[in-house]
Amino acid sequence: MSNDNFNKPNDAGAKRVERSIRLDVQGLRAVAVLAVLLYHANGSWLKAGYVGVDVFFVISGFIITALLTERSGKVDLAAFYASRVKRIVPAYFSMLVVVAALSAVLFVPDDFAFFFDSLKSSAWFTSNHYFAHFGSYFAPRADELPLLHTWSLAIEMQFYLFFPIMAICIPARWRLPAFLLLATVAFAWVGYRTLGGQRDEMYFSLLARVPEFMVGAVVALLMRQRELPQTLASALGIVGALLLAWALLAIEKQQFPGFWAIVPCVGAGMIIAARRGPVSTLLATAPMVWVGGISYSLYLWHWPVLALIRYYTGQYDLTIAWLLFFAIASVALAWLSFRFIETPARKATGLVRQTPKWAMAAMVVLLVAWGAVRINASLVVPLPVELTRYAAPETICHGTQVGSCMRGKADADVAALVIGDSHAAQLNHFFDQVGNEQGVAYRVLTASSCVPIPGFDVERLPTWAQKPCRDQIAAVAKALPEVDRVVVAGMWQYQMQSQAFTKALTDFLSATAGANKNVVVLAQVPMFETDVQRVRRFTELGLSAPLTFNREWQAANQQVKAIAERTPGVRFLDFSSSSFFAAAPYEQGLLIYRDSHHLNEVGASRYGHYAAQQLQRAFDQPQSNVSLKP
Structure with missing residues (x-):
């Protein structure tokens, strides 16, 4: 879900990358996150809004591949990983701390035990594995699990660990055919496994999502230093938008990811490749760019807000008042997170000078986790077993x-x-x-x-x-x-x-x-x-x-x-x-x-x-x- 770029740790490099940000891609992020929000608010509002996550994966594959391959010199892996940590971790762990504190207050002890297990897996970015095998009749419902959405961030972080190494090890002339072959084979494998009844396992699997990243990677390599003619770009963007719209409205969740995941991923890839035309112009409008800019924080915060409301009310279908609260709280928290956590952390330079702040933040996280368990058990006198x-x-x-x-x-x-x-x-x-x-x-x-x-x-x-x-x-x-x-x-x-x-x-x-x-x-x-x-x-x-x-x-x-x-x-x-x-x-x-x-x-x-x-x-x-x- 992250949306920043790989910056060299110097001001000139940072300014150059900021100028290169694609406004239409920011707008595409807005489409993705809004689709997810609509689907999470009520699954009947947008039948397949969950494919917004897959669009995010395509965008991530595009951005990271472009950044890793745009320089002719040697890639600085340390700088790359540092930029990912600065981009993702501060806002992510801030969300974990706040949600842990709220859950410690609201959750009954049995439910908090499930939450705490998910918190530990989320902190290690392994929650996709945790939720893939999660199952208990007496656990809170899936829509009441405040950290369920972290599975996609876990997959993204896992992808960031291996992909740069793979990109470096493959010679430049072989990258495009290698990524194209990997995407094709992986999509076929995921489709086969899904048809074979392994849908739940595939849904949370990094291997099942790799081809989605690869679509973005292929687009980045194909379009590097290329610009399509206006007519072709416009047509490509329109076809991509139609594919994505059809996917959002028509794909059945029971058949996803599988072969159907190709549709929204290719649609998103075509929109990115177009770069110009009516679709790109619409995506680059100020409101879409603004929503795209806060999309990472909006994704981070919207689900805990929604899950905690549902836990408190016991209802999936929320009243108008609760839906308004959800929308206002999600956007407000996203803006605060973007303004006061994401942006300062992304612009921070000098890892050595930042070490004390990181250490203090880590201590806060550990103290909250330690205290949450004790607060949960002490606020209300427990009932006899x-x-x-x-x-x-x-x-x-x-x-x-x-x-x-x-x-x-x-x-x-x-x-x-x-x-x-x-x-x-x-x-x-x-x-x-x-x-x-x-x-x-x-x-x-x-x-x-x-x-x-x-x-x-x-x-x-x-x-x-x-x-x-x-x-x-x-x-x-x-x-x-x-x-x-x-x-x-x-x-x-x-x-x-x-x-x-x-x-x-x-x-x-x-x-x-x-x-x-x-x-x-x-x-x-x-x-x-x-x-x-x-x-x-x-x-x-x-x-x-x-x-x-x-x-x-x-x-x-x-x-x-x-x-x-x-x-x-x-x-x-x-x-x-x-x-x-x-x-x-x-x-x-x-x-x-x-x-x-x-x-x-x-x-x-x-x-x-x-x-x-x-x-x-x-x-x-x-x-x-x-x-x-x-």
Whole structure:
């Protein structure tokens, strides 16, 4: 995302480079960053606004190649790397410090643990690897991760490490064919891997983005000391703009980067190569150049602002007031960063004289990181662990097998098999309570976001959740013949969005009940718009934090109820409107939720005590279609 040039550490060189800045390229940066902002603000506003990042990579490849190859003399690698550090690091680490401080205040401890891991990877410019393998059901949503955007800056820094050496080692006459070949082969490889189901891995991979840098490098070498005729330049710019516009409006994210990444990269390359014409003139207008000038800081700051707003509100779709705050805060922070951090750091000369300032800045970063952990834990009195989780993860069969997966009376025979996603996993203590009261045991097999039944559409799950889902589907298939009672629970609000799942559930209930097994389907528990643990923290901090019900779960419960009622032998048990949830997220004054839609250990145990008799009656009732709603 950086947009400065490689300056020799002397005033004459700096002035010469400043004069050579391409205003149309600055304007292209504005297009790229505005596309990213629109997409991040709301993904429906600009379908493929994320390709703005790829445009940045093309621009970086162009600028760096031009700077490394424009001189006939030996390239000063030390000066090059020093210029990159001055250009990127000060504003970047300033952002990290501020975001770490804010996150330490706002984030509940479990969420801050995820944030702190991302902070460490961001500080080392390896966050692309961290986020490529990031996955946890209970982590904040991707749009609530304040440092998610640093993956692209990590890739850029990694590119800067090896590319100058490669450019120096390749003889001048071989650079153009070498870069062109590298771009072609790399695009083909990325396309092949993406078609092979490796999209998530490719998205955050430096190797997958190398061909995008190479497009810019090829343009820099082709157009060095060349200027196209006016007519050709105008046509090239218009075609490039049309390609880029089509890419922003039409590319499907599921197919990206892949072969489709060629389109916006070639479009950006054509615009850069044109240099003249109506498109270049438009890009070189004062407003576009101004936005392009602050584009690096704007990219740095906009995402943390947006992520922290979403973390606080619990909503992806923001109100007009929050969107205005996002826009004003992002531009204001970007301008302040550009004016008081970027510009002074870029113009600073004499590395030896700057050493004390760099050392002091490093100390500030370390102190903030050290203090953030302690501040996060001390601002609000922590809740007992049993109120912050639904079970100890190492003791339950959630995506894996842990012992016999038994809950309830330890030495009793298995009375029923319990299956489902995390909304079944939250019932481990529920079935401990029910089993102990009834003198029986339950076997609980669950997986994140996955109801482990035949035909479940595993492909829609995040990559990290797919193998555990398949493993639990196999485990359920093996355990099912050994029981004559089955309990199914799920986050129906999520699951029923899939037609494939709806069919799989219908078929499973019909087949299981048809095999003379008693089947009980539990309704989804009430869900809130925001995480109750976060609301508690915000309230303790004196911040306004209203808690309202999400209503989508009710419609989903009705859908599942309809399937159960038309399947003989299946009972639908719904406690969502019962007295137990009348004061949710509290029950008799005690917090029973761990987040917006899962009960905690205490809540699950109390729920089990409340529901035990009804569950027993549901199993003992003769074959019937009638749902039970206490």
